[in-house]
Amino acid sequence: MRQGRKPVRLLPEDTARRIAAGEVIVRPASVVKELIENALDAAAHKIAVEVKSGGKDFIRVVDDGLGMTREDVRLAVFRHATSKIESVEDLAKIYSYGFRGEALAAIAAVSRMTIETNAADGEVGTKLEVEGGEIKAISDVARAHGTTVTVRMLFFNLPVRRVFLKSDNYELRLIWEQLRSYALAFPDVAFELISNERSVIKMPAVNSLRDRMLQLFSRQTVEALLELRVQNPSLSVHGFITEPSQLKGFTEVQAVYFNRRPVRSQSVVKAVYDGYSPLLSGKHPDFIIFLETDPSQLDVNIHPTKQEVRFADERFLFDFISEAVNSVLVTSRRQQIHAEDVFVHDSLIDNTRTVSDFWQLHNSYIFAQIASGYVIVDQHAAHERILYEEVKKSRQRNSATQGLLFPITMELKPEELDTVEHLQKRLCEMGLEIKVFSGRTVVVETIPAGSYMGKDELRELFSELVRIRSDKVLLEEELAKLVACKGAIKAGQRLTPEEMQSLINRLFLCTEPYFCPHGRPVIIKISLEELERRFGRI
Ligand SMILES: Nc1ncnc2c1ncn2[C@@H]1O[C@H](COP(=O)(O)OP(=O)(O)OP(=O)(O)O)[C@@H](O)[C@H]1O
Ligand SMILES: [Mg+2]
Known part of the structure; x- marks a missing residue:
């Protein structure tokens, strides 16, 4: 937008106040958010939010918190007035919601606001009336300790903002979402929402998050x-x-x-x-x-x-x-799977079972008959589980390795080489012996016993290794998952019946045979009973 040059001027205070307020208070739900936060910061046990017309005409938040003295409340409606921090260093140890001393001033700048508050039961409370940021009246009021803030005609002096508000229902929904999010964070505080004089929800204080969730x-x-x-x-x-x-x-x-x-x-x-x-x-x-x-x-x-x-x-x-x-x-x-007690391991590690009992479907799934029906094993997931448990054990005793007849030589990217050098010792314990040659060339001499790793798999392994940063919380875990995943038989690989039998026997020697390291199932069981049901026999 090009205009002729105009001099720079400071905005009149009232205009600046409204513009600043517009950043904090965007819609009725922002008022509700700020007032609930103030009530929680004041250690309230009970917070009631009452609105009319989706909060456009009327918002009232009543709390039974610490309240304010007359001096406090007089100041509280001005910008940068706060009791919550004293210096910028305090921000590093802040546990309260508020710290800017902006919210009440922002609400006051764009509405007609009344605050009634009392810091001690039995004393005289204060009622403060503010309009467009100016204090209009201060008077005595009788009330128990706590604070009631009433906000009428939000954005009465920012007509464009008011026009852009959505329907009453939509604004009410946003208010409800704000209330819900604090109600979840404070199960021990009672909350109530009233809209157009009807109670929308009433949540008494409860002892746990679970109980609060049941209310919601x-x-x-x-x-x-x-x-x-x-x-x-x-x-x-x-x-x-x-x-x-x-x-x-x-x-x-x-x-x-x-x-x-x-x-x-x-x-x-x-x-x-x-x-x-x-x-x-x-x-x-x-x-x-x-x-x-x-x-x-x-x-x-x-x-x-x-x-x-x-x-x-x-x-x-x-x-x-x-x-x-x-x-x-x-x-x-x-x-879950243990609770259902799907079947006992031993029924599968049966040495009397002949290799003809194993059958491969689409070179990816192994079928095996068991006493009560049959099982389907995902060959990749099963092998991943076996390798994963083996490499994880390798901290105590190095993994068995499989020497490569033709060691695999490859050139790595700088970041890959960096990671390999960093993890070299641990990879070697896991069965991957890697020697670094001149430049960025490495030679892989052994792979974990029983794994299937060619040049392609090693390439993938090295490139994914970079993503496992050494400061990962569970480096060990991620490394084991990766080595297992890359070394496992793939779907689509043909297996001899002997290989299938050996895979299944090894699977059932694992401590957790039912799931692969990523949590996917390894085995599905179909019972004879289910077959009979599906064929209409029972
Ligand atoms: N419901 C309340 N009960 C007790 N004191 C309150 C309540 N609401 C506001 N106050 C007091 O008024 C001060 C100003 O409130 P305001 O919300 O404007 O700022 P803040 O909460 O300190 O910071 P922020 O702008 O980040 O919310 C607070 O610091 C607090 O001392
Ligand atoms: Mg606040």
Whole structure:
């Protein structure tokens, strides 16, 4: 947009105030968010939110928190007035939601606001009336300790903003989502939402997140959730994620919190999805993830509405969450299968079984007869499981190796060479003996016994190795998964009956034969009873 040159001028204070307020207060739901945060910072046990016309005409938040003295409340409606920090250093140890001293001033600048508050029962409270940022009246009021903030005619002095608000129902939904996100973070606080004089939801205080979820979601949704809890010195996570068999095409809740602050975090969402892969197949999980960390590791001051935060080490965060999710899923599937007690291992390691009992379908799946029916084994997944357990044991005793008749020579990219040199000792224990020659040439002399690795697989291995950074939380785990995956028989590879028999016998010597290291099933059992049912015999 080109215009003729005009001199630079300072904006009149009233205009500047409204513009600044517009960044913090975008719509009725932002008012509700700020007022709930203030109530929680004031240690309220009970918070009621009342709105009319989707909050456009009327929003009232009542709390039973610490309240304010007359001096406090007079100041509180001006910008940069806060009781929560004293200097910028305090941001590194902040546990309260507020720290800018902006919210009440911003709301006051774009509405007609009344605050009624009292810091001690039995004393006289204060009623403060503000319009467009100017204090209009201060008077006495009788009320118990706590604070009531009433916001009328939001954006009455920013008509364009008011016009762009959506329907009452839509705005109410956003308010409801804000309330829900704090209700999940504080199960021990009672919340109520009233819209157009009707109670939308009333949640008494409860003892656990699970009980709060039961107030908010259907029993079916809550029962489909698995608990997640992993601790690390610099970060810990707890919460709930959908059990894989209950995944749906839509989501009901995907909430992420840092130190109880609800945030939008693409990297956490991606990490959760990554932890599920490959189980999602187009479906979506519900999740509620609470991350706790030292506040100095978190920058909460990067967005005007504080809904985005930055964690000091985003890469670590991603790996940590993805692995936490993955390990919970793998454990749960394992427990399920054990609970169902599908069949006993021994029925398969039967030496009297002849090789003709094994049959290969599409060079990918092995069929084997068992007493109560038959099993289908995914040959790649089975072999992955076997190799994975072997290389994991190799810390105590080196893995058996298989010398290559013709060692494989290859040239690596600089970053690949770097990683190989860094992990050389551990790879050697796992059975991969690699010598570095001049320049970037390496020679692979042995591979883990029983694995199938040619030049192509080794190439893939080296290039994927780079992605496993040495500071990964579970380096060992990832390395074992990778070596197992690359060394395993592929789908499409023809096997002799002897090879099939040996594979299945080795599988059942594993501690966890039912799932591959990524959590996919290795064996499916079809019982005679099921066949009979399907053929209409029973
Ligand atoms: N419901 C409340 N109960 C008690 N004190 C309150 C309440 N709401 C606001 N205050 C007081 O008023 C001050 C200003 O509130 P305001 O929301 O404007 O700023 P803040 O919470 O300090 O920071 P932020 O702008 O980041 O929210 C607070 O620091 C607090 O002392
Ligand atoms: Mg605040």
